Amino acid sequence: MAFYLDNAATTAVLPQAAQAAMAVMTENYGNPSSLHEGGRAARNLLDKARAEIALALGCPAKSVYFTSGGTESINTAIEGAAMKNKHLGKHIISTAIEHDAVLNKLTDLKNKGFEITLIAPERDGSISLEKLVDAMRTDTILVTMQGVNNETGAILPFAEAAAAFKKIHPQGLFHLDGVQTFMKQPMLLKNIDLASISAHKIGGMKGCGALFVRPGLQIRPLVFGGNQESGMRSGTEGMPQIAAFMEACAYRRTHMEEAAAHMAALKAKLIDGVTAMGGVINTPVHSADHVVNLSMKKGRSEVYIRILSDRGFYVSGGSACARGKQSHVLAAMRLDKKNIDAALRVSFCPETPAEAVDGFLEALADAAKMF
Amino acid sequence: MQEVLLLKCGELVLKGLNRRRFEDKLIRTVKDRMKRIGEFDIWYMQSTIYVEPMNADVDMEAALQAAVRIFGINSVSKAVFCAKDMDEIKKTAEAYLGERLENTRTFKVDAKRADKKFPLGSPEIGREVGGYLAELHPNLKAQMHDPEVTIMVEIRDKGAYISWERLRGAGGMPVGSNGRAMLLLSGGIDSPVAGHMMAKRGLELGAVHYYSYPYTSQEALDKVLHLAEILTNYTGKLTVSTVPFTEIQLEIQKHCHEDYFTIIMRRFMMRIAQRVAEIQNCGALITGESLGQVASQTMEAMTCTQAVCTIPVFRPCVGLDKEEIVDRARAIGTFETSSLPYEDCCTVFTPKHPQTKPKLAKVEEEESKLDVEGLIERALAGVHRTTLG
Numbered sequence: 001m002a003f004y005l006d007n008a009a010t011t012a013v014l015p016q017a018a019q020a021a022m023a024v025m026t027e028n029y030g031n032p033s034s035l036h037e038g039g040r041a042a043r044n045l046l047d048k049a050r051a052e053i054a055l056a057l058g059c060p061a062k063s064v065y066f067t068s069g070g071t072e073s074i075n076t077a078i079e080g081a082a083m084k085n086k087h088l089g090k091h092i093i094s095t096a097i098e099h100d101a102v103l104n105k106l107t108d109l110k111n112k113g114f115e116i117t118l119i120a121p122e123r124d125g126s127i128s129l130e131k132l133v134d135a136m137r138t139d140t141i142l143v144t145m146q147g148v149n150n151e152t153g154a155i156l157p158f159a160e161a162a163a164a165f166k167k168i169h170p171q172g173l174f175h176l177d178g179v180q181t182f183m184k185q186p187m188l189l190k191n192i193d194l195a196s197i198s199a200h201k202i203g204g205m206k207g208c209g210a211l212f213v214r215p216g217l218q219i220r221p222l223v224f225g226g227n228q229e230s231g232m233r234s235g236t237e238g239m240p241q242i243a244a245f246m247e248a249c250a251y252r253r254t255h256m257e258e259a260a261a262h263m264a265a266l267k268a269k270l271i272d273g274v275t276a277m278g279g280v281i282n283t284p285v286h287s288a289d290h291v292v293n294l295s296m297k298k299g300r301s302e303v304y305i306r307i308l309s310d311r312g313f314y315v316s317g318g319s320a321c322a323r324g325k326q327s328h329v330l331a332a333m334r335l336d337k338k339n340i341d342a343a344l345r346v347s348f349c350p351e352t353p354a355e356a357v358d359g360f361l362e363a364l365a366d367a368a369k370m371f
Numbered sequence: 372m373q374e375v376l377l378l379k380c381g382e383l384v385l386k387g388l389n390r391r392r393f394e395d396k397l398i399r400t401v402k403d404r405m406k407r408i409g410e411f412d413i414w415y416m417q418s419t420i421y422v423e424p425m426n427a428d429v430d431m432e433a434a435l436q437a438a439v440r441i442f443g444i445n446s447v448s449k450a451v452f453c454a455k456d457m458d459e460i461k462k463t464a465e466a467y468l469g470e471r472l473e474n475t476r477t478f479k480v481d482a483k484r485a486d487k488k489f490p491l492g493s494p495e496i497g498r499e500v501g502g503y504l505a506e507l508h509p510n511l512k513a514q515m516h517d518p519e520v521t522i523m524v525e526i527r528d529k530g531a532y533i534s535w536e537r538l539r540g541a542g543g544m545p546v547g548s549n550g551r552a553m554l555l556l557s558g559g560i561d562s563p564v565a566g567h568m569m570a571k572r573g574l575e576l577g578a579v580h581y582y583s584y585p586y587t588s589q590e591a592l593d594k595v596l597h598l599a600e601i602l603t604n605y606t607g608k609l610t611v612s613t614v615p616f617t618e619i620q621l622e623i624q625k626h627c628h629e630d631y632f633t634i635i636m637r638r639f640m641m642r643i644a645q646r647v648a649e650i651q652n653c654g655a656l657i658t659g660e661s662l663g664q665v666a667s668q669t670m671e672a673m674t675c676t677q678a679v680c681t682i683p684v685f686r687p688c689v690g691l692d693k694e695e696i697v698d699r700a701r702a703i704g705t706f707e708t709s710s711l712p713y714e715d716c717c718t719v720f721t722p723k724h725p726q727t728k729p730k731l732a733k734v735e736e737e738e739s740k741l742d743v744e745g746l747i748e749r750a751l752a753g754v755h756r757t758t759l760g
Contacts, residue, residue: 303719306585370585 003356008347014203017244049246073196073211080219089139096332147181153291162191203248208241259350263289273361299371311363376422381445397545443545450534477514544573552655553648561659563705568687581616591713603760615753666725
């Protein structure tokens with residue numbers, strides 16, 4: 001049996017979520033745009049799902065738009081915000097540790113004439129609120145940042161940054177990449193204009209996410225067509241995924257506290273174990289419960305990953321989207337090259353059993369002997 | 372109008388008494404390669420191999436591409452076939468080439484009368500066909516030196532063949548005509564090029580590859596098999612023997628001085644390759660070494676690695692610059708795959724300061740700390756063979 005410790009990459013679909021998807025695929029498979037009873041049933045389900053996500057986000061249902069996932073939400077938000085505000089200025093602030101979905105979209109905007117400031121992390125992987133605020137100017141039209149970093153688990157000061165930004169520039173827009181934050185850390189949307197979340201990081205299915213757009217704010221969609229999702233995201237809604245997202249969200253929302261406590265205990269145990277065998281923790285102290293980034297003294301990530309995989313423990317190096325590349329997050333933290341090359345990311349879900357950590361530590365100790 | 376391919380044989384024409392054997396090898400190779408593409412009737416006559424498709428939906432472009440990769444073939448042309456009758460020949464030439472001649476200004480017709488019973492001589496055939504085409508296409512002007520288009524008319528025993536372009540063939544000698552050799556195939560750029568170069572000299576290849584799981588990945592192994600697959604376009608069937616190498620590397624690292632790690636590792640590779648070569652009936656080893664390219668490819672290092680071999684080691688890249696090797700890799704289609712970023716076993720455990728001028732006596736002394744025979748035996752026991760092509 002294998003222990004899956006790569007939940008920041010993706011998670012198993014929760015059984016109730018899978019069942020909900022199955023029911024949509026085989027029974028309630030209507031198109032929400034159809035006028036007949038089958039369409040109406042689908043539309044009801046869609047409304048229910050939207051209400052559930054809105055409840056979890058703490059926002060009105062009509063502020064939630066379903067998308068194909070985190071990357072699409074992020075692209076829609078950043079492109080839409082930049083285009084909306086381009087008459088006010090060309091300056092955008094983000095951090096150097098964002099996910100590639102954000103960084104590559106910002107490079108795209110840079111090529112279109114926008115000026116991008118990326119705040120470098122501190123050596124421990126945290127982002128300084130002071131540096132963020134210092135970078136804000138009157139021509140700053142957009143600030144986009146993560147709530148939780150996907151590689152280290154660092155919690156970013158997004159709420160404080162958003163509040164400060166609104167004081168400096170009330171018309172500026174703030175986008176939160178909440179993919180690793182949603183249902184894992186508190187994620188209040190105060191002062192936040194746009195937020196992106198993903199279903200498959202919380203027990204839903206791949207190919208589904210949502211974009212929060214603050215009531216009253218209108219941005220230009222990326223995709224045009226049949227005007228589904230109030231025109232924000234055309235294309236027939238991915239109903240099986242949306243139904244699964246709803247179920248996963250409902251379950252996670254009502255079990256957040258015990259999940260957090262469980263994962264915090266796993267994290268503490270893992271950190272103790274790794275430190276005891278001479279490893280280094282690349283995750284800052286102020287960090288989410290579900291991600292630990294560590295480096296052993298010797299060896300290379302990909303070799304560890306293969307050895308651990310053969311022993312039945314699935315972890316990753318940097319982010320799973322960037323296989324084989326050096327982590328830009330750890331590099332921005334100015335870690336030793338040796339640490340970067342050896343870095344492993346262990347990530348939990350609330351269902352991760354405690355013995356997974358014990359077994360992992362044992363396998364890690366054996367793997368370290370192979371260098 | 373059914374196109375056929377005419378494959379002109381190269382160097383083997385010179386081979387005196389062995390010629391027949393070489394021709395047989397070559398014909399067998401052509402048959403093998405064409406089998407991958409479709410059904411063909413293939414025969415040999417007057418230093419030319421004829422490749423005629425058995426049905427109309429055969430991909431002749433693919434057949435052409437395969438043909439220009441066959442060693443021992445000097446040139447390849449597409450042609451059409453008709454009866455040995457001047458009227459037929461003229462009409463067929465117009466039907467086959469007329470459209471293409473519309474945009475041509477200068478041309479000539481080269482005729483060759485291999486069937487000496489045909490009533491017209493070569494110059495007359497050329498003149499007649501040329502005159503006929505020039506009349507139909509007023510834009511055409513005959514030009515003997517360096518025309519835009521050269522049309523070839525060949526009168527052979529079976530009939531007449533009319534062709535236009537003649538592509539350069541791969542040259543060299545038929546694969547297998549000079550025996551078998553074992554290629555040390557890494558995931559890099561050089562070794563596939565070396566294999567290609569020696570196959571061109573008529574060697575049939577086997578390949579041996581060393582992998583160090585878990586230090587090297589499954590992807591690295593897949594990459595090597597993919598390289599071998601590309602090589603089969605030139606070599607035909609190719610068996611890759613993958614040898615588990617982790618234990619040997621760990622033992623060297625544990626017992627031998629770091630500076631000698633690479634050279635001792637290379638000696639193990641040569642020893643094992645030679646053993647695999649013996650089992651598979653190969654008379655030589657082939658490596659992608661290029662003089663001075665890395666520490667293990669100095670003259671002194673080659674002395675040390677050569678010392679464990681009793682069969683010749685061919686190093687066709689030895690005098691090539693890296694850029695020349697890269698150009699060849701691009702030309703044979705292996706460069707992109709070779710450039711994929713997976714590590715091979717030569718790049719794990721690399722010493723900081725490898726010996727560039729190792730002394731054989733010192734290398735042997737370091738190596739004596741190991742159970743050389745036991746390690747080789749265990750590695751050989753774990754060999755896995757994959758046949759491609």
